Amino acid sequence: MSEANLNPETIVSDRALAGWELISVVSSIVIAEWMFTTVSGLSKLIIAIPILLAFAVMIFSHRARNESLRDIGFRFDNFLQAMRLLVLPMLGSGILCLIVGWRLGGTINLFRWHPNRFILFQLMFGFGWGLVQQYALQGFLNRRATMALGAGWQSVLIIAMIFGGLHLPNPALTVITFAGGIVWAAVYQRAPNLFALAVSHSVMTWLVVSTIPPSLLHHLRVGLNYFS
């Protein structure tokens, strides 16, 4: 076989490579999520391997494709534009949460998320964790889905399905994150700003935890941990 035949440029198209990157990162998250409860004590550190590998692929992929932090969504110039796009879906979802919580006989408790933590600190923590999730979901996966399938409903649906699927087998959380995934992926494709998405992620998690009965959310547990 000649050297030209071994060149990735000639054997893998750009769309296929983007799809491969997407599947590769999702598989790492699935491995970490589902394997976490099978190990205990210090052995849990082994789960860092797929997470580090996923971050390595994401970072090196950005470099290989010449994507800047600004391209990815770490920017402030379109923050307000992204927030404007998010406000209505957030209001709608908030009202829906209140109705669902009320219909299911739950009580509203704004301090239920982590009762022993100061709520502002918890919201900041939620922002940080939301930023990590939104970076992986939108800053990387959405961008690769867009490269593979083009911008529009197909790539938005793929991202929502991935986000919902990563919250299996928790049925309530899967439905909620699928819906959130559609909104966030669509907003990111119009105004790529990860800070706005992280704010939305944190506030919506707070609203969901405060209104939906805890028995339905099953302590936000996902993967094998759901059964423990």
Added chain:
Amino acid sequence: MKPSKETKVFFSRQNLFQLLIAKSIIEALLVTALAVSFYLVVTNPHLRGWLDQADARTISGWVVNEKSAGTRVEVQLFIDDRFVESRVADSFRPDVQQAQRATDEWHGFVFQTPRLGAGDHEARVFAIHRGASDERRTLQIIGKPLRFHVDAALTDSRGPATSAGETQ
């Protein structure tokens, strides 16, 4: 000489291609290693035993941990899939030692059958495996489940029946 555009690229598409292949191999090995180690942690392939007999009065058998034949194994009785009782298998069973399954004669278990309703019932006995971690314990079935029948006459003579789980 000015560096070419090619050399400015920190990480090329070809490197990314190679990284993806390496990552796939590492993760496949990791998942395999985790699956094997999980199996070894939650199961004990050295447990040997048998559920010999089950009727309306007693349920008995024996169990030995061949890796540590001097220790006693804890067993749990379930009737009709309901937990009934837990005990240590330390009853006298000389035949187990004679068959060279254990180094001593104290690996039997005998449960008193609780009051049951008339009809057919199924007994299962499980050995408890604690593994290396305190976080989880697993149950391994001993022998095969045994079905037995309780006569209405026996039920009448022992008083009203309760469900197996409520006898404790």
